[in-house]
Structure formats: structure tokens, C-alpha cells
Amino acid sequence: MTDVLVVGSGAGGVHAAWPLVERGLEVAMLDYGNEDREYASLVPSEPWLALRTTDESQHRYLLGDRFEGITLGGIRVGAQLTPPRLFIPADTERLTPVDSATFSATESLAKGGLAAGWGAGVFPFDDADLAGAPISAADLAPHYEAVAERIGVAGDDDDDLRPFLGECRAMMPAMAIDSGAERVMARYAAQRERLNAAGLFVGRTRLAACTREHRGRGPHRYFDMDFWADDRRAVYRPRWTLDELAAKDGFELRDRRLVSAFREDESGVVVTTTHADTGEREEHRARALVLAAGALGTVRIVLRSLDRYGTPVPILCNPYTYAPVLNVGMLGREARDERHSLAQLTAIYRPEAADGRIVQAQYYSYRSLLLFKLMKEAPIGHREARAILRRLQPVLGILGIHHEDRPSARKTCVLHRGPEGGPDRLAIDYRLDDAEALRHDREERRLFALFRRLGCFALKRIRPGHGSAIHYAGTIPFGPEGKGLTCDRDCRVRGTRRVHLADGAVFPYLPAKGLTFTIMANADRVGTLLANELA
Amino acid sequence: MRNGAETVPEAEDEARLRAEAVAFTRYLIRDEPTPEVSARYAAANRTLLGGESTARERALLATCLARPWTLPFLDAVEARRQAPSLLRDKVLVMSAVLETTTRFGARFLPLKRSGPVLLLELAVLGFVAVFRVAGGMVLVRVLPGLRA
Numbered sequence: 312m313t314d315v316l317v318v319g320s321g322a323g324g325v326h327a328a329w330p331l332v333e334r335g336l337e338v339a340m341l342d343y344g345n346e347d348r349e350y351a352s353l354v355p356s357e358p359w360l361a362l363r364t365t366d367e368s369q370h371r372y373l374l375g376d377r378f379e380g381i382t383l384g385g386i387r388v389g390a391q392l393t394p395p396r397l398f399i400p401a402d403t404e405r406l407t408p409v410d411s412a413t414f415s416a417t418e419s420l421a422k423g424g425l426a427a428g429w430g431a432g433v434f435p436f437d438d439a440d441l442a443g444a445p446i447s448a449a450d451l452a453p454h455y456e457a458v459a460e461r462i463g464v465a466g467d468d469d470d471d472l473r474p475f476l477g478e479c480r481a482m483m484p485a486m487a488i489d490s491g492a493e494r495v496m497a498r499y500a501a502q503r504e505r506l507n508a509a510g511l512f513v514g515r516t517r518l519a520a521c522t523r524e525h526r527g528r529g530p531h532r533y534f535d536m537d538f539w540a541d542d543r544r545a546v547y548r549p550r551w552t553l554d555e556l557a558a559k560d561g562f563e564l565r566d567r568r569l570v571s572a573f574r575e576d577e578s579g580v581v582v583t584t585t586h587a588d589t590g591e592r593e594e595h596r597a598r599a600l601v602l603a604a605g606a607l608g609t610v611r612i613v614l615r616s617l618d619r620y621g622t623p624v625p626i627l628c629n630p631y632t633y634a635p636v637l638n639v640g641m642l643g644r645e646a647r648d649e650r651h652s653l654a655q656l657t658a659i660y661r662p663e664a665a666d667g668r669i670v671q672a673q674y675y676s677y678r679s680l681l682l683f684k685l686m687k688e689a690p691i692g693h694r695e696a697r698a699i700l701r702r703l704q705p706v707l708g709i710l711g712i713h714h715e716d717r718p719s720a721r722k723t724c725v726l727h728r729g730p731e732g733g734p735d736r737l738a739i740d741y742r743l744d745d746a747e748a749l750r751h752d753r754e755e756r757r758l759f760a761l762f763r764r765l766g767c768f769a770l771k772r773i774r775p776g777h778g779s780a781i782h783y784a785g786t787i788p789f790g791p792e793g794k795g796l797t798c799d800r801d802c803r804v805r806g807t808r809r810v811h812l813a814d815g816a817v818f819p820y821l822p823a824k825g826l827t828f829t830i831m832a833n834a835d836r837v838g839t840l841l842a843n844e845l846a
Numbered sequence: 847m848r849n850g851a852e853t854v855p856e857a858e859d860e861a862r863l864r865a866e867a868v869a870f871t872r873y874l875i876r877d878e879p880t881p882e883v884s885a886r887y888a889a890a891n892r893t894l895l896g897g898e899s900t901a902r903e904r905a906l907l908a909t910c911l912a913r914p915w916t917l918p919f920l921d922a923v924e925a926r927r928q929a930p931s932l933l934r935d936k937v938l939v940m941s942a943v944l945e946t947t948t949r950f951g952a953r954f955l956p957l958k959r960s961g962p963v964l965l966l967e968l969a970v971l972g973f974v975a976v977f978r979v980a981g982g983m984v985l986v987r988v989l990p991g992l993r994a
């Protein structure tokens with residue numbers, strides 16, 4: 312019999328599976344497994360500017376064969392999800408529908424999950440970030456190291472972010488930053504003490520990317536194509552770990568399976584699935600189950616399996632705001648062509664008297680997401696917009712700001728039984744209270760003021776709506792014994808014998824830092840605990 | 847359905863779409879579209895914009911095609927309205943199609959300017975943009991069927 316079934320091949324699933332397979336256990340991964348079969352092979356391995364003037368078929372992957380890269384109407388979530396990345400959320404509207412007037416959820420049924428297109432920002436949690444969890448940063452430390460080695464992390468180990476991100480022995484040299492970010496860092500260096508005293512700390516973003524050859528990947532070639540292709544697999548995707556797992560004895564990927572529920576009996580766990588292509592219903596048995604279907608996917612499976620339809624559970628997602636900024640330090644300067652497209656810089660703002668709470672911002676330069684998308688947002692005619700934005704592009708940056716999120720009675724999701732033959736529907740109600748909204752407003756203004764000292768002037772503040780950070784968590788959180796729909800320290804769902812969680816569902820609090828590196832480290836911890844138990 | 851909306855006939859007249867491609871390319875980059883670009887614009891229209899449109903939206907479009915000099919003004923004034931606009935959508939689709947061709951793509955790439963030249967050009971372009979909006983406001987009042 313299979314030892315462990317792992318549901319999901321995303322950031323959580325692959326790192327939970329790894330230690331189990333390493334210990335010689337038989338692991339089967341169940342995943343819906345959508346892939347890109349259309350565009351990856353069309354994108355040349357060339358720098359952005361070069362292919363724009365030479366590749367006759369660029370419109371196919373830049374706009375998509377069904378023009379899915381042109382979005383009309385209001386501001387959309389996940390601008391980085393370009394046509395070659397649209398396999399990531401494919402089929403979710405149909406198979407995992409969400410009803411909400413206040414929250415827009417982006418889920419994935421893809422091989423590698425959402426991290427097949429993530430921004431690769433790596434931000435270990437400290438003890439304050441793990442508030443409400445029965446684990447500490449020390450518990451996660453060896454797992455952060457193991458995961459960092461597996462995925463490849465590049466960053467500065469002794470910059471001003473280190474007090475917030477800790478040290479990482481496995482770290483490669485940081486990615487080179489682009490000309491715009493260099494100007495910001497030069498101004499930061501000149502005023503560092505004053506800015507630090509005001510609560511602002513800036514450094515190069517720690518990225519899950521290879522700056523040297525590592526596990527057959529990289530080094531990154533600075534083609535500015537990271538939103539479109541996976542050149543040399545330099546930027547980490549869970550798919551790379553999945554490929555490594557697939558080459559190991561004891562691991563089996565059972566893809567094209569939509570998992571609906573689990574139940575336990577004397578021999579272990581039984582998981583029911585529907586085959587994506589044949590519609591056939593199947594049962595899979597194992598001694599234990601690890602759910603890593605994403606915080607929303609996992610809560611669906613748990614609520615359905617425990618027949619808790621109609622019961623509200625919490626939901627968290629970092630409130631997100633972004634702002635186009637003019638980086639005046641770039642005025643009249645030539646921007647280097649070589650660059651990566653991911654977050655160049657990370658700024659941590661620690662408001663006064665905030666008990667260690669932080670606001671985190673990422674600085675990006677805008678180029679490879681195409682000009683017409685900016686022209687659309689300009690409140691002037693397209694001709695003048697094109698002329699102005701071409702001139703401004705070298706000085707244009709984007710500041711993406713994340714705030715912490717805490718559970719409240721106004722942030723809940725409920726699973727409703729679907730109509731006969733149709734999928735169950737997750738209803739999400741997510742609202743900030745006035746104090747939270749006011750605090751975000753105040754702290755964003757303060758952050759913009761500090762960025763003005765770095766030569767960056769915000770042009771407009773854009774709030775793309777709740778859910779837009781795509782950092783979902785807290786749906787089956789760590790909780791005390793006896794409290795239903797929570798999990799214990801080992802991430803075991805309370806009331807089950809061997810059903811464990813390995814995604815964002817377990818975190819009862821979200822700091823402003825992206826959570827995915829911690830999902831991976833915790834998944835590695837869960838896999839290790841389970842391996843000790845079963846081996 | 848929006849006020850006064852009508853469904854655009856499914857097989858939207860190919861010739862009209864090609865005429866739009868010509869008018870919008872001239873407007874955006876003062877050039878002529880290649881047949882391939884026109885065909886791609888028409889295909890994108892059929893995929894993305896085959897739905898409904900209001901009498902006002904159709905009137906705006908017809909005005910721009912009949913009197914191309916009105917296009918910069920009407921596009922600008924539509925940009926100020928925070929409402930769905932078929933004209934804006936079509937010009938955006940044309941921009942996307944042009945930007946992703948080897949022939950015209952360079953006209954959407956960043957331009958390098960020295961600080962003073964940049965500031966001067968931005969001032970001129972800003973003035974033109976405001977002038978277009980003002981002119982557009984007048985046009986919507988005087989030309990038939992264009993009032994919101």
C-alpha cells in the first residue's frame with residue numbers, strides 16, 4: 312500500500328513529499344495537473360529587447376492566440392499572469408467556483424500551482440511573524456535551510472534586511488539589480504541612518520533564483536523575460552522539484568485527478584477523485600494523507616470530507632496596494648538592458664510603536680509587461696499616452712505594498728453544496744474594519760513620504776481589491792485541542808488520525824511578508840515529522 | 847445590458863474593421879497597417895469585442911471613421927469618462943496589436959532623453975493632452991448623437 316498520499320504539486324505539496332521520499336516511503340501525489348502546452352515552446356531564449364525587434368511570432372505569446380493577454384475593462388488581479396502563465400488559473404472558475412462580492416480569489420489547478428508564476432520573493436518568518444502558531448522560528452530554521460538549498464535562494468546576507476529575514480547559509484550571491492534600483496539604493500545609502508531612524512530598511516529582494524549553476528538550473532541571464540518564460544529554469548518553480556521527485560524511486564505522480572474528499576478507516580485514509588479526462592471516479596488508499604491544495608483548495612476538501620457545509624471558517628490574505636512611481640534619480644540616465652523582471656528591492660517599514668509589526672513593499676521597474684497596459688490606465692488619449700509613457704518608462708517604477716492580515720468575524724469563507732452534478736461553491740466574505748483601513752492608509756502615506764526621500768514619487772495609489780495579493784491563509788489554522796476545524800502542532804487536522812496540512816491553511820496570522828517560503832519550510836517540517844512516524 | 851444597447855451583428859463587416867485598423871494606426875503612430883496587422887486587429891475584435899454596443903458608442907465610432915481628425919479629441923474625452931467605451935477598447939486593441947509586431951513594436955519601446963529635453967517634451971505633450979480633452983468636450987456637444 313502507498314504510505315502517503317499528497318494532494319497538490321504546488322509549493323506546499325512538493326516540499327512535503329520530498330522528505331517522505333528521501334526516507335524511502337512510497338508517496339503518490341494527486342494533482343489536477345494543468346500544464347502549458349501552447350506557448351512555452353514559442354518563446355525564444357533571448358533578451359526582451361532583442362526578441363521584440365526580431366521575433367515575428369511574438370504576438371502569439373505576448374497577446375495569446377485567443378488574445379487573452381489583452382484585458383479590457385477594470386483593473387485586473389495578477390498582471391504577471393501573462394498568456395504563457397494562464398494555464399495556472401485555468402479551469403478554476405468551472406471546477407472550484409468562488410462566490411464573493413468583496414474578494415477576488417485566484418486559485419490554481421496546475422502542475423506547480425500558483426508558484427508556477429509567483430514573484431519568487433523569499434521572506435522567512437521570525438517569531439513575531441509566527442504569532443498564534445505553536446511553532447517558533449527555531450523549529451522552522453532547519454527546514455528553511457533545507458528548502459533554500461533545494462530551491463536556490465539568492466540574496467545579500469548582511470544588508471539592512473537581515474534583522475528581518477535572518478541568515479541563510481545556503482544563499483547564493485544576490486541577483487544584480489537594474490539601473491533604476493541602483494539609483495534608489497544610492498540615495499538610500501546616503502541617508503541610511505535617518506531613514507532607519509524613521510523605520511525604513513531597504514535591500515535587494517531575496518529571490519528564489521539561481522545566480523550560479525545549481526541542481527542543473529541557472530545561472531539567470533537577465534533577459535527580463537521572467538513573466539513570460541523559464542529560461543534555464545533559473546527562477547524557482549515547484550515543477551523543478553516535481554521533476555526531481557519523479558526521478559526518484561518510491562514517488563508516483565497521479566495527475567489529471569480532481570480530489571473531492573477523504574475518509575479514514577482502520578487501514579488508513581481513502582481519497583476519492585474524479586479523472587479529469589475520463590470522468591471516472593476512483594479511490595486511492597494510503598496510511599496517511601497530506602493536503603496541500605492551497606489554503607482555499609484544502610479548506611474545500613476538509614469541509615466536504617467532514618460534512619461541515621455551511622460552517623464559516625476564517626480566511627486571510629495580505630491587503631495589497633500598488634503605486635506607479637517616478638524614480639527621478641533615473642532622469643537623463645541610460646537604463647541597462649540586462650535585468651530581471653522580479654522585485655528589485657524590498658523595503659521594510661516598521662511604524663513607530665507598532666510592536667514589531669511591519670509593512671513590506673517591493674520595488675519593480677516596469678518594462679516587460681508591455682506599454683499598452685499602461686496606456687489603458689492613462690486618463691488621456693492613447694496617442695499622447697504612448698508618447699508620454701515611452702519617455703517616462705526608464706524612470707517608471709512600481710511599488711507593491713503588503714500589509715499584515717489578522718482574522719476577524721468579517722473575514723470568513725463557507726462551503727455550500729453545489730447544485731446536482733455541479734461543484735460545491737465557496738462563499739467568501741472579506742471586509743476590513745475601519746481601524747485597519749485607516750491604518751493602511753496612514754502607513755502607505757508615510758511609506759510614500761519615505762520613498763520620496765529616495766527619489767521615488769508615487770503618481771497614483773491603486774487598490775486592486777481584497778484577495779489580490781494571492782497570499783491566502785488561515786482557513787484551517789493551528790488551534791487549541793477541542794476546537795474543531797483547526798490543526799495541531801504537527802498540522803494534523805483535529806479529529807482525524809493521519810490527515811495533515813502542508814499549505815497556507817495552517818497559519819492563523821499573516822505578517823506583511825510573502826508566506827510561500829514559510830509554506831515550503833513548514834511543508835518540509837510536516838513531511839519530516841510524518842516520515843519519522845511512518846518510516 | 848447597457849442603456850440602449852444593441853448586439854453588433856456577428857459577422858462584423860470585415861471592410862469596416864480594416865478601415866478602423868487604418869484609421870487607428872494612422873492616429874496612434876502615423877503609419878499604415880500591414881495587411882497582416884489589419885487581419886490580426888479584425889480577429890482580435892471578433893474575439894474580444896463581438897458583444898453589445900450602445901447607440902452613442904456606435905455614433906462615436908462612425909464619427910471617428912468619417913472624420914479622422916476628430917479621433918484624437920474623442921479618444922481623449924472618452925478617457926476622462928470613467929465608463930466602458932467601445933472606442934477606447936478598439937484603440938487599445940489596435941495599440942496591443944501594433945506593439946507586438948516587429949515592424950511597429952519599436953515605437954512602443956522606451957525612449958532615452960536627457961533631463962531637460964524630457965521635461966520640455968512632457969510639458970508639450972501634457973499641454974496637447976489637455977487641449978485634446980478640451981476639444982473633445984466641445985465636439986461631443988456639437989456633433990450629433992455623442993452626448994453621454
Ligand SMILES: Cc1cc2nc3c(=O)[nH]c(=O)nc-3n(C[C@H](O)[C@H](O)[C@H](O)COP(=O)(O)OP(=O)(O)OC[C@H]3O[C@@H](n4cnc5c(N)ncnc54)[C@H](O)[C@@H]3O)c2cc1C
Pocket residue numbers: 318319320321322323324341342343344345389391392417418419420421422423424425426427428429430431432433434568569570571603604605606608609780781782783813814815824825826827828830
Ligand atoms: C503572480 C503571483 C506572484 C506571487 N509572488 C509571490 C512572492 O513573490 N512571494 C511569495 O511568498 N508568494 C508569492 N505568491 C503566492 C504563492 O504563489 C502562493 O502562496 C503559493 O504558490 C501557494 O502554494 P500552495 O502549494 O499552498 O498552493 P497552490 O499553489 O494553490 O497549489 C495547489 C496545488 O493543489 C492542486 N489542487 C488544488 N485543488 C485540487 C483538487 N481538488 N484536486 C487535485 N489537485 C488540486 C493544484 O493543481 C496545485 O498543484 C505569488 C502568487 C502569484 C499568483
